[in-house]
Amino acid sequence: MTQPLIDIKGVTHAYQTQSGPLPVLDNLNVSVPEGGFAAVVGPSGCGKSTLTRLIAGLMKPDTGEVWLHGERVKGPRSTVGMAFQNPVLLEWRSILKNVLLPLEIVPTKLSKKEAEDRARHLLELVGLDGFEDKRPSELSGGMRQRASLCRALIHQPEVLILDEPFGALDAFTREDLWQIMHRVKEEEPFTGVLITHDLRESVFLADEVIVLSGRPATTQYRLKVPMDGPRDLEHLYTPETAEMLAILRHQIEIAQGRAPAESSEVAE
Amino acid sequence: MFQKIAVPVAAIVIFLIFWEALVWINGWPNYKMASPSDLWPAFWKFRDLFFTMGWDTLWRTVVGLGLAVVVGVGIGMIMGFSRLMRDALYPLLVGFNAIPKATVVPIVALMFVGAHDFNTVLIAFMISFFPIAVSVSIGLSTLEPEYRDILRSLGASRMTIFWKIALPKTLPEFFGALKVAVTLAFIGTNLMEIVSPHGRGLGALFDSGKTNADYPLMFAVLIALAFLGIVLYYVVVALEKIFAGWAERSPT
Ligand SMILES: Nc1ncnc2c1ncn2[C@@H]1O[C@H](COP(=O)(O)OP(=O)(O)OP(=O)(O)O)[C@@H](O)[C@H]1O
Ligand SMILES: [Mg+2]
Numbered sequence: 465m466t467q468p469l470i471d472i473k474g475v476t477h478a479y480q481t482q483s484g485p486l487p488v489l490d491n492l493n494v495s496v497p498e499g500g501f502a503a504v505v506g507p508s509g510c511g512k513s514t515l516t517r518l519i520a521g522l523m524k525p526d527t528g529e530v531w532l533h534g535e536r537v538k539g540p541r542s543t544v545g546m547a548f549q550n551p552v553l554l555e556w557r558s559i560l561k562n563v564l565l566p567l568e569i570v571p572t573k574l575s576k577k578e579a580e581d582r583a584r585h586l587l588e589l590v591g592l593d594g595f596e597d598k599r600p601s602e603l604s605g606g607m608r609q610r611a612s613l614c615r616a617l618i619h620q621p622e623v624l625i626l627d628e629p630f631g632a633l634d635a636f637t638r639e640d641l642w643q644i645m646h647r648v649k650e651e652e653p654f655t656g657v658l659i660t661h662d663l664r665e666s667v668f669l670a671d672e673v674i675v676l677s678g679r680p681a682t683t684q685y686r687l688k689v690p691m692d693g694p695r696d697l698e699h700l701y702t703p704e705t706a707e708m709l710a711i712l713r714h715q716i717e718i719a720q721g722r723a724p725a726e727s728s729e730v731a732e
Numbered sequence: 733m734f735q736k737i738a739v740p741v742a743a744i745v746i747f748l749i750f751w752e753a754l755v756w757i758n759g760w761p762n763y764k765m766a767s768p769s770d771l772w773p774a775f776w777k778f779r780d781l782f783f784t785m786g787w788d789t790l791w792r793t794v795v796g797l798g799l800a801v802v803v804g805v806g807i808g809m810i811m812g813f814s815r816l817m818r819d820a821l822y823p824l825l826v827g828f829n830a831i832p833k834a835t836v837v838p839i840v841a842l843m844f845v846g847a848h849d850f851n852t853v854l855i856a857f858m859i860s861f862f863p864i865a866v867s868v869s870i871g872l873s874t875l876e877p878e879y880r881d882i883l884r885s886l887g888a889s890r891m892t893i894f895w896k897i898a899l900p901k902t903l904p905e906f907f908g909a910l911k912v913a914v915t916l917a918f919i920g921t922n923l924m925e926i927v928s929p930h931g932r933g934l935g936a937l938f939d940s941g942k943t944n945a946d947y948p949l950m951f952a953v954l955i956a957l958a959f960l961g962i963v964l965y966y967v968v969v970a971l972e973k974i975f976a977g978w979a980e981r982s983p984t
Contacts, residue, residue, distance in 0.1 A: 520885040540887045552878045556900050556978040568896070569886040599978060615882070 467534055468495035469655045470502075470519060470623060475528030477514060478680075488514050489525070490680035496672070501649065501656040501691075503666035505712065506676030506684075507720045512659045515681075516625045519657060520544050533622060542570040545621035545654070549628040551612035553600035559611050560596040563587065566619045579618075586614040589651060590644050606637035610644065617652055624654040631661060639697055642668050646694035663712045664700055673708075675715040685715045766951040774948035775956070781937060782956055789921055789933040790960060792849060796856025797917040801910070804861040808868025809894075818869065829862040833920060841928045848931055852924040859920035860913040867909035871902030904979040907972035914964050922957065934960070 472494040478485040488511040496502045504512055517523045518530050521540040530537040532544075545566070553562045563583040567574070574582065587593055590610040600608055609629055616624060630638045642665060649656075660666050666673045667689050675685040687708060699705060717723035748768045755767035762770060775782060807825070811818040833855060840851050875898055883893045925935025934953050941949035973980075 517881075520881075522881060522885055540885050542886050544885055546882060546885050548878045548881075550876065550878050552876065552882055554897065554900070556903075556976075565882075565896070566886055569883060569888045569892065601978075619886070 469498040469500070469533055470494070470496040470657065471529075471531040472515075472519070473529045473531065475518060475525040475530065476680075477511075477518065477523075477525045477528075479514075487680040489518075490682050491528070492676075492682055494674060494683060496655055496657065498655055499653060500672065501658065501670045503658045503660055503670035503673045504676060505660060505663060505666055505673060505716065506681055507678045507716070508661070510676050510679045510719070511681040512676065513627055515676075516546070516627050516657065516659060519623065520546055520625055542566075542619065543622040544625060545616035545619065545623070546625045547609075547612045547616040547627070547629045549631045551600075551605075551608040553608055553611060553615075555600050558597050558599060559587065559592065559603070560584070562600065562611060563614045563618050565615060570619045572619065583614065583618055586617055586652075587611070589648060590614060604637075606633050606641065609633060609641065613644075613648070617648070617654070620652070622655060624656045626656065627659045628661065629658075630665065638662070638665070643694075643696065645669055650694055663709050663716070664705075666712070667705055667708050668695070668697075668700060673712060675712065675719060677719045678721060684719055685712075687712060763945065763947045766948045770948040771952045771955055774946070774952040778937070778949065778952075782934075782952075785932060785934050785937045786956060786960060789918075789925065789935065789957075790964075792852045792933065793856050793914075793917050793921045793964065796853045796921065797860055797910075797914055799853065799857040800861035800864055800913055800917060803857070804864030804909075804913075805868050805906075807861070807865040809872065811865070811869035812872025812898075813890075818873065825862060825865060833859045834923060837923050837927050841924070848928055851928060852921050852931075852933065855924045856917040856920040859923075860917035863909040863912045863916070864906065867905040868902055871905040872898050875901060903976040904972075907968065907976050910968050910972075911965065914968050915961065918957075918961050918964060 472492060475489050475492045476487075477489040478487040480486075492515070494502070494504075494515070504515065506512055514523070518525055519532070519537070521530075521537045521544070524538075532541070553559075554565070557565070560580065560583055563586065564579060567579050572579065584593070584596060587596060587610075590613060592607060592610055592614070595603065595607065595611075600611070603611065613629065616626075630641050633641065646669070656670075658666070658670055663673075667687075671689050671691040673687040673689060674683055675687070676682070677684040689708065690704075714723060718725050752768050755765050760767075766774075807821065811821055836858065837855055840854055844851050844854075879897050879901065880893055883897060888896075921933065922935040922938075925931045925933035926939050928936075930936075931939070934957055938950055938953040941947070941953060
């Protein structure tokens with residue numbers, strides 16, 4: 465077996481709070497192969513965002529190791545792109561300048577012109593052509609989220625970390641963005657981790673769904689999703705999808721403590 | 733654009749007419765309340781003094797305010813970035829700000845006797861740096877963590893994050909505070925000018941009007957002060973438009 469691109473080995477982490485240490489992750493193991501796209505679901509507050517911050521090198525785990533592309537993560541690295549539920553665009557910059565922001569930090573081989581062309585291309589890919597010179601305040605929530613996605617991709621990151629990027633959007637806009645994600649994935653090779661609360665989103669976008677237990681989180685369940693390239697929304701209504709959703713829903717109930725735990729299992 | 737100028741001018745004219753009528757109807761003598769028609773002769777008689785004194789007041793206010801901006805932003809940065817420093821400095825700052833500056837003026841005047849320019853600038857600075865420090869520190873400490881994380885996850889330094897995100901994001905709050913600070917600095921300058929003996933500036937001119945019982949002169953100084961205050965304020969507004977215009981929502 466080839467080495468996974470993202471490899472989280474036995475990570476345990478606790479936050480120091482006023483009322484003592486709060487254990488958040490407990491001996492967590494996650495690995496994502498190169499080009500894979502893993503969705504992480506779990507009860508609210510179980511430590512999903514913490515996991516993304518560890519992968520991005522924004523925090524160090526108490527124990528355990530995070531490896532990216534065969535290298536131990538010790539701090540932030542420019543091969544990571546991030547997008548959050550809050551698009552955090554800079555209001556004083558145009559959309560194009562917002563997308564270009566990472567290239568002002570990360571060393572790049574692209575000339576100014578090439579960088580701009582790439583930004584324009586990404587914006588076109590997500591359907592934002594014609595909005596390059598607009599300010600973020602002139603865009604709708606879904607459009608801002610698309611711009612934020614372009615910014616996360618502009619420096620061609622190896623790893624794309626998405627923390628509930630579509631969580632604040634209405635259902636139709638969200639489905640739009642799911643399809644855009646498939647388009648992006650085809651053109652821009654990346655290895656992805658998607659945090660989400662939406663089980664339909666997880667099986668539509670990811671090739672593996674990881675269910676975390678309640679806090680402190682460990683891997684409770686893993687579900688491989690058969691994925692053969694881009695798909696359309698019809699896919700959400702197939703019997704196979706319905707079956708996967710039922711399994712995941714059951715697992716979430718276990719994680720929330722609302723259903724009795726069975727002997728832990730990993731479906732392949 | 734026309735409306736933006738015409739409406740305030742009309743408002744001022746109506747105000748002056750109302751004032752004139754009030755004095756005229758009540759038959760108030762000059763020493764009780766000067767009327768607008770007395771002001772122009774008073775101004776014209778001392779016009780050279782008005783210009784030199786006005787200039788003194790203006791530059792000392794601006795220098796004091798400039799100092800307040802530099803020091804206020806510095807303190808704001810320290811408090812905005814460090815929890816410890818915020819806890820340490822906040823009570824000190826609030827206490828310092830709570831002292832009425834009218835009580836500090838004579839102290840400063842005695843401490844640095846004769847250093848009139850220095851005293852005035854010092855008071856203008858002391859009275860106006862507080863809102864700037866507070867607004868900058870609040871702006872920086874309330875920056876959503878995601879804003880920091882998008883740059884930090886790429887390996888950006890704290891300084892880069894400050895210049896690219898934290899500082900510009902704080903500009904609207906900064907200018908809000910600067911509008912308050914400019915008025916305060918102006919008050920500070922005049923306090924000092926009125927109190928210190930043989931002073932200069934419009935405050936001193938006011939004081940000499942008082943000594944000579946020249947009431948129209950006193951009122952003319954007040955109008956000149958109002959005029960300077962308006963000019964200073966709108967300079968700040970113009971700067972805000974240039975540097976933080978993006979924060980203005982178009983009315984829809
Ligand atoms: N900086 C911090 N200091 C102390 N506790 C924290 C900190 N960040 C998060 N926590 C706590 O750690 C737990 C996990 O937080 P985290 O944000 O990783 O959860 P999450 O799974 O992303 O939640 P959600 O689904 O609501 O986004 C929460 O209980 C939270 O209150
Ligand atoms: Mg979260």
